[in-house]
Amino acid sequence: MLEVHDLSVRFGGITALDGVGFSVRRGEMVGLIGPNGAGKTTLFNCLTRRYDADAGTVQYEGENLLAVPPHGIAAMGIARTFQNLGLFPHMSVRDNVLVGAHHRGEAGFLTAALRLPRVRREEARLRAETEAVLERLALTGVAEHPAAGLPFGTLKRVELARALVGGPKLLLLDEPVNGLNSGEVEEFSGTLRAIRQEFDVTMVVVEHHMGFVMGICERIVCLNFGRKIAEGPPAEIQRDPGVMQAYLGTAV
Numbered sequence: 001m002l003e004v005h006d007l008s009v010r011f012g013g014i015t016a017l018d019g020v021g022f023s024v025r026r027g028e029m030v031g032l033i034g035p036n037g038a039g040k041t042t043l044f045n046c047l048t049r050r051y052d053a054d055a056g057t058v059q060y061e062g063e064n065l066l067a068v069p070p071h072g073i074a075a076m077g078i079a080r081t082f083q084n085l086g087l088f089p090h091m092s093v094r095d096n097v098l099v100g101a102h103h104r105g106e107a108g109f110l111t112a113a114l115r116l117p118r119v120r121r122e123e124a125r126l127r128a129e130t131e132a133v134l135e136r137l138a139l140t141g142v143a144e145h146p147a148a149g150l151p152f153g154t155l156k157r158v159e160l161a162r163a164l165v166g167g168p169k170l171l172l173l174d175e176p177v178n179g180l181n182s183g184e185v186e187e188f189s190g191t192l193r194a195i196r197q198e199f200d201v202t203m204v205v206v207e208h209h210m211g212f213v214m215g216i217c218e219r220i221v222c223l224n225f226g227r228k229i230a231e232g233p234p235a236e237i238q239r240d241p242g243v244m245q246a247y248l249g250t251a252v
């Protein structure tokens with residue numbers, strides 16, 4: 001589904017990604033790990049076209065992803081969540097999720113402004129889908145509540161809900177369990193596993209929480225200083241000397 005070849009991104013003198021390559025098969029859950037500054041978020045930003053690549057190719061479902069404009073990414077079925085939650089604090093949970101849905105709507109600006117029948121149908125579809133996703137993630141009870149003031153664990157679910165409306169095929173999760181306590185991590189893992197099946201969605205997940213990544217991913221890619229230093233199943237990655245060296249003393 002996703003083929004990344006020789007991808008490089010530079011910011012002035014910094015090489016954030018240096019010839020990175022890996023592939024993701026449909027239905028897989030792939031973990032992307034590496035110490036701070038390894039290039040993980042830069043890779044996500046490249047895949048969602050926020051950053052331009054300096055070299056390399058990315059094929060998504062046989063198409064050249066690097067030729068797709070940033071606003072075309074959602075229509076290709078790619079969604080992401082953000083490390084620091086990209087929610088609007090004063091908007092309700094429902095509206096935060098709907099905003100994500102509209103972002104992925106098919107109607108153009110003019111048809112939307114004219115409120116043509118097609119737009120009204122789409123609006124109704126997105127609203128229904130939003131309600132279903134809110135329900136699925138146990139958010140119906142807080143749907144009217146502004147995002148601000150809700151527990152962090154709930155906000156993580158809102159962020160996931162927003163990414164799911166519109167039925168993405170590839171979901172990029174940036175530190176989905178960062179800031180959660182161990183019970184919440186466990187619960188979120190279970191939710192993600194179930195969602196993956198129910199929504200038939202392929203996932204790539206960036207996360208520093210090793211217990212979570214090793215427990216949920218089938219395959220792991222490890223970056224360090226912008227380079228891929230290891231790739232394999234969790235058990236192999238945990239024993240990999242290069243990975244251990246990169247984390248230097250951190251339990252992997």
Ligand SMILES: Nc1ncnc2c1ncn2[C@@H]1O[C@H](COP(=O)(O)OP(=O)(O)OP(=O)(O)O)[C@@H](O)[C@H]1O
Nearest residue numbers: 011014015016034035036037038039040041042043
């Ligand atoms: N917009 C930018 N401008 C300049 N440098 C950047 C930019 N984005 C990332 N970098 C640099 O690129 C390198 C990789 O950063 P990136 O955020 O991708 O790492 P990361 O693996 O996601 O780290 P973390 O785990 O801390 O989030 C770092 O040296 C960072 O400072």
